[in-house]
Amino acid sequence: MSYQASLSKTVSPYLLWFLIHKSQTGIAVLDFQCKIAHGAEQDSWVSVLLVGMSMHLVVLLMFYVLKHAKKGDLISLHVQLFGKWLGTLLNGVFWLYLLLFVCNQLVTYSQVIQTLVSPDIPTWRVGLVFLLLFVYIADGGFRVITGLSFWFVLIPSLLIITLFIPLQYADWRNFLPVFNHALPDYAYSAERSVPLYMGAELLLLYYPFIRDNAKAIKWAHIGVMHSYLLYGIFTISAFAYYNLGQLKHSVWPTLGMSKIIHFTFLERFDYFYIFNWIFIITPPCCLVLWGSARILRFSTPLSGRVSLWVTAAIVFVVVTWSEDILAVGLLETISRYAGSILLYGYIPFLALCVLVSNWIRKPLVSNAG
Template sequence: MSKQVKESLTVSPFFLFFLIHGAQTGVGMLSFQSKIVIGADQDAWVSVLLVGFSFHLIIWLMYFLLKKSNNGDILSLHQQLFGKWIGNIFNLCFYGYIILTVSTIVRSYVEILQVWVFPYVHLWELSLIIVLASTYIVSGGFRVVTGMCFWGVVLPSVLLVTLYFPLKYANWNNLLPLLNHSLGDYIVSANQTITNYLGPELLLIYFPFIKNNHDSQKWAHISIAYTTVLYFIITIVSFVYFNIRQLEHTVWPTLILSKIIRLPFIERFEYIYIFAWLLVILPPCCVFLWAGTRILRTTINLKPKTSLWISSAIVFVIVINLKSEISIENINSCLTTTGLIFLYCYIPTLFFLLNIINFFKKRKSLEN
């Protein structure tokens, strides 16, 4: 059984569903359709499902690693496998990945606000509001962050009803011909899909904060399954409303879908959509920021508040320096590559390395 922090700081295994799903659904949900069509075109929904299925395997690998870790997290596992100094270097690399993720989320959402709602408001002003809001929530501790994830999943779920309106104009022939692409095409689309599924890797940090964590794996798999179904539904709705050529030139397809909604008392429904999405992007920002704070606290013994403010300041500085569209695309591309390497290369490598070490230990004990 993995070690766990004192019970007053833990949350029930049920909340793992909201922690994982809340970290996975962010600003990428508004634009991923125009990216995944690169490669598999109208069959990109297959790549969405394949990536979702692959994350179930990654969850299984992570639980294996966590149960073998001394303190139930990847921070102690790094030190266990590589020693204190090299292990801390790997921990700080993970911290860099976390900061990169938060910066990408904040900058992408601010871009939407500037283009759609506040074209004359400065980048630093909008960024500061989001970073300070995230910092305030994280300062309340892991339970407050979990509560933010809960409401960040429940309240925006009402927006799923709006997917009914585009279906009234659906052209199901847009999905034809079915399954007429090569494996390479599906891999290209899958590579563009991975960014939207990032988030479960933080389980490697907050696992000790899950009560009875050895029995919580089913909630992690349920969360991944729900996220996969959600992305699949949005993909299908987008594909039957837009044709492939339209999607290639549409930056935020999900927001465009909301523009067709007309209600007697609301003329510009997309404004409600954009502002409600703040509740969607805050959970991943908070979970990642909390994880970064814990890494600094554990690795270099900084106080929690000091770690939090250092992390928030780094994020803010990075965001305000991403001023051009090219820089935003570059940081998104960097996050995709980093997430791909971490999830599909590094975690399996740790799995095999740990098994090899255990094999030789058992062999040596039998010889003795």
């Protein structure tokens, strides 16, 4: 029997679709094409879709482990499986991972604004403005963040229509020849695609707040499918618009395609594209801050609101420190490796631990009877 929070704190199961999808859409959408192009080149779309489809298995494993958690989340599961001290330590490691996630989003977006909009604006100022916004929203609670995720999925989705404008200049011969790369090339592109799908692991924290959560798995799968179909569209659009030489040396290919879009009432459409990314990064960052504060609240004597501000303060310090391009690259690399280990290493390990724990407990119950 899955644990569920009180009814007044939960949201409808179908909203898990928007929570999963919005958690997986972030700043990585701006530049993933130029990174995966160094591996399988024109066949990179295969790696993007395969990694996306593998997330269905990750979701199944998360639902399996959460169904056996006493309080329905990773915080209680760690203590349940590994004891108080080791469990609290593992919760601390996951808290650090969440900080890394939101720092990577903020630092990269700050770099976009500084490069394309206002070179004179300091990183700390961008970080402070957005962190205050995120804290304000996260302080409203999980239901507020969920409502925001719903609308912030619908509003940016209108931008997909604008992709048809650069596709007027597409050269579909860029995808030829098809399937002519070795397995290591596909693996390289797949590894570079992982940041696109990071964020689904936040389910490990908000699962108890989904009404009838044990039956909500179909909505989680729909959310994952929504993500990789969207990334498939962005991948194909970029590889059709750019040739491989251009794509490998492009910094933010998604933004590059928006620069040729002009309207009589909006000359610099790429500015609209850039600032529209606020809708993209806000929900996952708010979820991360909310989840991080929840971990601190259950692992330390701090209250929920104090935990939220402490988390935000640490993020602000890291964002302020990460001003040069080397620090940004290092942060992105560490985040990518940490996300890969969590999604494809630690979550299967947790599922194995739960399986072994249940297998040991059943013979004990049987002998006691």
